[in-house]
Amino acid sequence: MTAENVLTRVVTTSTPAHAHPAWRRWLLTREAAIIALLLVVVLVALSSVRNFGSPLTLTYLLRDIAPILLIALPMTLIIVTEEIDLSVASVLGLSSVITGVLTAAGLPFPLAALAAVVAGALCGVVNGFLVTVVGLPSLAVTIGTLALFRGIAVGLLGTTAITDFPEFWTDLAKASIPGTPIPAIMIPFVVLAIVFAVLLHATPFGRALYAIGLNKEAAHFSGIDVARSKFTLFVLSGAVSGFAGVYFTLLYSNARGDNATGLELQVIAAVLLGGVSIFGGRGALHGVIAGVLLIGTLGSALRLAGVSGEVINIITGVLLVLSVVSASVLAWARSRRTAAIGRRRLRAARSSADLQT
Template identity: 90%
Template structure:
């Protein structure tokens, strides 16, 4: 075999995805499958569940999943780099408590909200420092800070709750976009979603995230500052979680240290269900948004149908397991197919 023949074989088999038409690369993906499944769930719910087509149902659905939608944005970027942040719900709880404590002390709500968001960013700085500077695994770090931030939140308020907030701000948190049943919180979410989508999919920073997820060592030797990049993501995660905590507090008019307990599992489940690989290097933001909507829609429809919360959790867990298993099976099948094509071409040359 000549050197030219070997080079041709390597080049033609190393980028198989680009040998397919654009429509196939867009439609035959996990993200497209999640969007299709979401559409099926919505149609079935509309046809079988009484009152699911009510505008009020859409309003409450979007209000309830808004914190998950917000936190899932930076979580997507973190998991793409093969890291994880389990402390997001405790950061939300801490920011909720700070909002309540400062408001009760007489601080204007915008000032209290700003302090809560900055506190969330500081929590992200702590996580980022321990992961990128000290070099500890993000799983262990964020399990520890989950308990730390939750303990601080509970310690500030104990078993009490603050339920008095300025009516203007609580009404704003519950308000709708004029003429629609869509909550106004979807406006800042849309702005953040566009910003994160551009950052992930259309900038060198986003390409660096995928490179880090595929191989941290290769990314480092390619000139990417891996530590600084991951540190930035943890700070973003903390700040967005702080913002979600302010919204959560005003929506329910309730500041408690145990607010949003367990929310981190819902966020991670939605991100993985949306097509992001837990091993890093793969995923798209539109798939994650569809994953959050799918879990929220399915849960809302089942609750309206009288299904218990335990059964809903079981169904969600099964969906997540199937999603992870199907990704592994598809990756294995794709690898076998590419290897078979390579062997056939080698035999021909």
Template identity: 80%
Template sequence: MSAVATETVTARRYQSYARPLWRRALLTREMAIIAILFLVIVVSLIAVPNFDSPLTVTYLLRDIAPILLIALPMTLIIITEEIDLSVASIVGLSSVMTGILTQAGLPFPVAAILAILVGTVAGAFNGFLVTVVGLPSLAVTIGTLALFRGIAVGLLGTTAITDFPEEWTDLAKANIPGTPVPVIMIPFVVLAIVFAILLHFTPFGRSLYAIGLNKEAAHFSGIDVGRTKFLLFVMSGAVSGFAGVYFTLLYSNARGDNAMGMELQVIAAVLLGGVSIFGGRGALHGVIAGVLLIGILGSALRLAGVTSDIINVITGVLLILSVVSASLLAWVHRRQSAAIGKRRGRRAAASAPTL
């Protein structure tokens, strides 16, 4: 059985390498999303008033920064055919912890580190339930979504903490000198490079694709599937904790309901960026383009006077089209592969010597 599974994974993983290099590099879902992103930018620059103002760029990047951050570990998780729906609740919980610890008199850097640690522990709890207990990640993270949010709301109730050191809130809102780009883009770029190297240029990254394609075959090839998935959930919790600290400083507000619904925005952007919900496929440059596409499209539509309800409908349609198109392309590819196999079989039978 393991030999058959290994052969299936190998075939699924390397069949695209039969195509020329330029087709593998350019004719991909990721490049299609990047092309659509550039098209939306060009149209918005032409048709939307004030879209090209530095203030628009600043507010756009500030707003999508938490989504960009959380999308990095979420990409790796979904590639392994798992999911984490609790990320926004971890953002809210770490935000509350940042406020409570700062209010208690701790220096803000210490409070921030402890809040990130709380997010890391929350991610480890998810990983434990998924990899050790053996529960499905969808069910686990739906449960912890409510659990972590309930703890966050329970700690503060309906109150909010708004008193934070001014030098830190100013830093969260500051731009890189001489540009409209917020400072938060610096740690994002660093993390994006780290995650890109980890995913695309290391044996660890290759093991993630193998797990997503066939976890049994990955196990028999020597990959510690449980430990790998556990580490991914820990990463997700840590990055979500960091996003919670940034969210708190950006809005100078620690509340239990902070980032409510953000998990859906993250997952929508990851899937739109070309990551397969069935695992085994995806790339970080497509995911980053997906986040930017949703953010820029929403910003342009708001500037054009479109209501938030219509923007949500458009985003939902884009997500559905991305999933449907992926399934359609996979179906076409399977039909083509089957047809090629039949033709090769007929040629082999025709050329076989007759006795």
């Protein structure tokens, strides 16, 4: 089999089977199931949870999940390639500290924010170098850099916090789109979501990412620069995490080394819940966005209903486990079905050959 044929098979299996009708490709998917579940949760919450339908609830909900929505975009692409980045929350915390320290030193806020985003990208360079050049597993690398970046952030500020930021920028972070309860941060998120969606679903680079996730050796022999593709994703993850850190700092008017501790677990949970396979090669951004909204909406409704944070964490964990288990079950069922089809075709071919002889 030629390299081109290998790539064709890999890319074909990474996306929906285009032999099926369009309605089946869109409706009979895990992403559609998550969207449907999100709608059910919203309807139930509207009918049974007091004040859930108020504009203020929507505003606070979208503000709170905005960092998760942002970081989930590059995280989706990374997990599609069968890698992972556990350092994103630490990068967010470090960029928050850098924003605060530089602002307190008198640097104009836009320059401080730009420096924080660049610092995030450099953190991604470190991760990407260790994974793609040194050849270390991304899980081990990003567990290490999770502690490293968090340690640097805490070391820069200690137990203190910087809370004095230009009022114009803090007001902007908390502002809503005029005439709506939708926070202004949704504008850059939508722009980034479109960019990442086009990159993943409508470019050769995106198809290459699916191919890498399914079989990186086959992708390599098909001419795909696996190392450069993964390196690019880690840099993007760092930069977006840095931007999320700037927003997080302004939203809460607080730069601390422990900002967003544990956020990486929420991001990964949302990505997996949204239909991205932890084994790589499968996933779609619209499912991930629905997964983030589902977790955020469920948490908001339960808090308004008086449910404790511990119970909410348990429910989120159960959803994550179910999503991973269901993905494995579906993959097993799909492989069994494919094998059965192959056996039927082989029997049909043998019968045809027997008739000809």
